[in-house]
Amino acid sequence: MEEKDITSLPDEQQEYFINMGPQHPSTHGVLRLLVSLKGEMVKNIEPHVGYIHSGIEKMCESITYPQIIHLTDRMDYISAHINNEAVCLNVEKALEVEIPDRIKVIRTIMSELTRIQSHQLWWACFGMDLGGLTCFFYGLRDREKILDIFEETCGGRMIVSYNCPGGLMYDIHPNFQKRVKDFIKYFRKILPEYDQLLTGNVIFHERSKGIGRLTKEDAISFGVTGPTGRASGFSCDVRKHEPYSAYDRVQFKEILLTEGDTFSRYVARIEEMWESMNIIEQLIDNIPEGPFAVKMKPIIKLPEGEYYQRVETARGELGVFVISDGNKNPYRVKFRSPNFSNLSVLNHIAKGFKIADLVAIGGSLDLIIPDIDR
Amino acid sequence: MLPDTATITSSPSLSVPWWKVVYDFSALTEWIDKSLHNAMSPFWTTITELLIIGVLILLFYALVGLFLVYAERKVCAFMQNRLGPNRVGPFGIFQTIADLFKLLFKELIPIKNADGFLFNLAPFIVIIASFMAIAAIPFARGLHAIDLNIGVLYVIAVSAMGVIGVLLAGWSSNNKYSLIGAMRSGAQIVSYELSVGLALITIVVLAGSMQLSVIVEAQRDGWFIFKGHIPAFIAFIIFLVSSTAETNRGPFDLAEAESELTAGYHTEYSGIKFAFFFLAEYINMFIVASIAATVFLGGWMPFHVGHWEGFNHIMDFIPPFIWYIGKTFFVIFIMMWFKWTFPRLRIDQLLTLEWKYLLPINLVNVLIMAFIVLMGWHF
Numbered sequence: 134m135e136e137k138d139i140t141s142l143p144d145e146q147q148e149y150f151i152n153m154g155p156q157h158p159s160t161h162g163v164l165r166l167l168v169s170l171k172g173e174m175v176k177n178i179e180p181h182v183g184y185i186h187s188g189i190e191k192m193c194e195s196i197t198y199p200q201i202i203h204l205t206d207r208m209d210y211i212s213a214h215i216n217n218e219a220v221c222l223n224v225e226k227a228l229e230v231e232i233p234d235r236i237k238v239i240r241t242i243m244s245e246l247t248r249i250q251s252h253q254l255w256w257a258c259f260g261m262d263l264g265g266l267t268c269f270f271y272g273l274r275d276r277e278k279i280l281d282i283f284e285e286t287c288g289g290r291m292i293v294s295y296n297c298p299g300g301l302m303y304d305i306h307p308n309f310q311k312r313v314k315d316f317i318k319y320f321r322k323i324l325p326e327y328d329q330l331l332t333g334n335v336i337f338h339e340r341s342k343g344i345g346r347l348t349k350e351d352a353i354s355f356g357v358t359g360p361t362g363r364a365s366g367f368s369c370d371v372r373k374h375e376p377y378s379a380y381d382r383v384q385f386k387e388i389l390l391t392e393g394d395t396f397s398r399y400v401a402r403i404e405e406m407w408e409s410m411n412i413i414e415q416l417i418d419n420i421p422e423g424p425f426a427v428k429m430k431p432i433i434k435l436p437e438g439e440y441y442q443r444v445e446t447a448r449g450e451l452g453v454f455v456i457s458d459g460n461k462n463p464y465r466v467k468f469r470s471p472n473f474s475n476l477s478v479l480n481h482i483a484k485g486f487k488i489a490d491l492v493a494i495g496g497s498l499d500l501i502i503p504d505i506d507r
Numbered sequence: 508m509l510p511d512t513a514t515i516t517s518s519p520s521l522s523v524p525w526w527k528v529v530y531d532f533s534a535l536t537e538w539i540d541k542s543l544h545n546a547m548s549p550f551w552t553t554i555t556e557l558l559i560i561g562v563l564i565l566l567f568y569a570l571v572g573l574f575l576v577y578a579e580r581k582v583c584a585f586m587q588n589r590l591g592p593n594r595v596g597p598f599g600i601f602q603t604i605a606d607l608f609k610l611l612f613k614e615l616i617p618i619k620n621a622d623g624f625l626f627n628l629a630p631f632i633v634i635i636a637s638f639m640a641i642a643a644i645p646f647a648r649g650l651h652a653i654d655l656n657i658g659v660l661y662v663i664a665v666s667a668m669g670v671i672g673v674l675l676a677g678w679s680s681n682n683k684y685s686l687i688g689a690m691r692s693g694a695q696i697v698s699y700e701l702s703v704g705l706a707l708i709t710i711v712v713l714a715g716s717m718q719l720s721v722i723v724e725a726q727r728d729g730w731f732i733f734k735g736h737i738p739a740f741i742a743f744i745i746f747l748v749s750s751t752a753e754t755n756r757g758p759f760d761l762a763e764a765e766s767e768l769t770a771g772y773h774t775e776y777s778g779i780k781f782a783f784f785f786l787a788e789y790i791n792m793f794i795v796a797s798i799a800a801t802v803f804l805g806g807w808m809p810f811h812v813g814h815w816e817g818f819n820h821i822m823d824f825i826p827p828f829i830w831y832i833g834k835t836f837f838v839i840f841i842m843m844w845f846k847w848t849f850p851r852l853r854i855d856q857l858l859t860l861e862w863k864y865l866l867p868i869n870l871v872n873v874l875i876m877a878f879i880v881l882m883g884w885h886f
Contacts, residue, residue, distance in 0.1 A: 173691075264851025265850035
């Protein structure tokens with residue numbers, strides 16, 4: 134067979150494919166990206182999802198509402214607490230239960246702690262994606278401190294299952310306030326260290342500025358939410374627009390940036406950590422007295438109808454849509470997961486960049502694969 | 508032909524007291540040479556000496572490799588807030604030996620549709636290239652396997668041969684990740700070879716010789732990094748950067764960027780073949796650190812300041828070998844330091860750095876150095 138000179142072929146025929154994943158260090162899970170390359174240039178990305186599909190939505194149809202909480206933990210396992218909260222708020226809204234302030238405040242503090250630890254882990258992994266392994270250990274070191282707080286109060290470290298319809302599983306630990314305050318004091322000193330290690334680095338700037346630019350229009354049309362969407366200027370913070378729990382009584386600013394590149398997604402998350410600390414500081418000294426849970430019926434049955442609740446997880450807007458036929462099990466549950474929408478934009482923004490940029494862009498989207506597959 | 512029994516009258520004795528050998532190994536090597544000459548013909552003497560040197564270098568190679576892997580893990584742990592290896596032996600010093608045995612006993616997985624001959628050849632090319640380079644390095648006064656009159660050129664040439672092994676490994680593995688890694692490595696080493704060469708030429712201009720022993724001797728009254736004013740310092744920085752790139756270490760470890768290419772060119776290797784690549788990386792780091800220490804920091808020459816006779820005399824009490832090891836490990840520590848601090852560059856940025864910044868700076872630097880030497884401004 135005669136050999137062809139492939140450089141004379143048209144562009145489409147010079148391409149070759151590599152499978153990034155399902156086992157690949159930079160996809161953070163079992164995501165498979167079918168990447169079409171020309172040399173080092175990314176021509177097309179086809180995400181293949183479903184490798185960790187666990188049928189959570191289907192399973193929800195055969196279990197009761199308090200049990201659903203424990204499945205939502207496993208979706209976006211890095212912001213487990215916020216996922217739980219979404220289901221609880223939905224159930225409470227359907228039953229029209231009045232939630233005492235104490236529960237609301239504790240839920241808000243827990244949510245913000247979850248957000249901080251999620252961003253810490255993201256920072257750690259993002260640094261690792263770019264080749265700075267030291268970031269990983271710094272991020273995890275500080276995340277441990279939050280996980281310790283969780284462990285003391287909730288019993289779990291990552292999969293906390295602390296919320297339940299009508300309130301919380303248990304009251305906060307007596308040490309909780311002190312430990313959270315200690316952590317905030319500690320982390321305010323440590324966060325500038327993150328900047329010293331990565332943000333100010335010239336190599337990091339080169340690698341992230343102008344890479345994977347996402348415009349505001351695209352962010353809206355792809356439904357990209359969370360820090361990723363806000364870095365493009367899409368004001369999508371559910372905490373601001375539709376305040377739930379105690380977000381209506383705290384002062385915080387929605388981080389809005391305009392660049393929409395990898396660097397601004399990075400900055401957005403770093404800034405969110407500062408804002409989360411502000412929110413916690415406003416609430417931690419003012420936890421009202423009261424019960425930690427409202428007395429609910431032993432078997433929770435939602436009235437017939439459709440219910441939707443959205444919350445802001447660390448990665449974007451999580452929507453829980455429940456159709457009830459009046460039974461103790463939901464008729465149908467649908468989760469609008471932020472990661473699925475965020476993944477959909479990957480091909481759009483990473484096309485035309487290099488493999489190394491694809492890794493950086495993928496890292497900046499902060500994808501959690503079980504949340505995509507559910 | 509066996510020598511006459513008459514010539515073996517008495518074995519020559521060491522010309523200096525035994526403890527002074529650490530200051531000047533030439534007495535010891537001359538004594539060994541003479542004794543061998545007395546015992547056998549010149550041909551067999553040469554063969555025996557080559558064998559001795561080969562075995563010694565091989566031993567040294569293995570020891571340095573093992574130590575560097577341990578050192579890297581400890582330094583990395585120190586940077587990252589961890590403890591590092593601490594279970595096998597006191598402070599985990601036997602960890603690398605345990606790892607070595609693990610790698611020795613591991614299965615060598617055959618790869619389907621791989622080019623078997625080249626696949627097996629590649630690790631040997633990589634390791635032989637680094638092995639050859641180590642021969643030309645002066646370790647201490649009189650401890651120098653071959654003192655070539657083009658020592659600098661030889662080291663550059665030989666250490667660059669390793670890229671052939673990397674390219675072969677990537678090409679023959681029948682793996683796209685490996686191929687991308689190998690191609691990156693090829694582009695990278697070919698580019699950065701220029702900067703390494705030019706940075707060394709800056710010092711060759713100052714020293715007036717390419718012979719490593721002459722370069723070391725010329726630093727008797729002050730190391731070149733101090734003698735050469737700013738150009739020598741710039742050359743040192745450029746050498747550090749480009750030699751890190753040449754040894755494929757972070758932040759220039761694009762050939763094996765694990766977050767992008769899993770393990771790059773050695774993805775498909777297992778067991779001892781992988782260990783060869785692994786070891787060669789550390790020995791290459793040792794070689795470039797040695798060259799940096801020899802050419803810029805005086806090699807085994809103690810820290811001397813011009814005419815301060817008393818001070819120089821005190822410094823002479825520290826054996827040259829200690830000076831050499833100390834300087835080499837100082838440079839290695841710097842290289843580890845920035846490996847564990849910086850994120851990785853992208854391939855086009857890497858080449859931009861070389862061709863748009865380092866190369867022009869280097870050329871101007873050589874010119875300035877030549878001007879300084881011409882005007883006799885160095886001291």
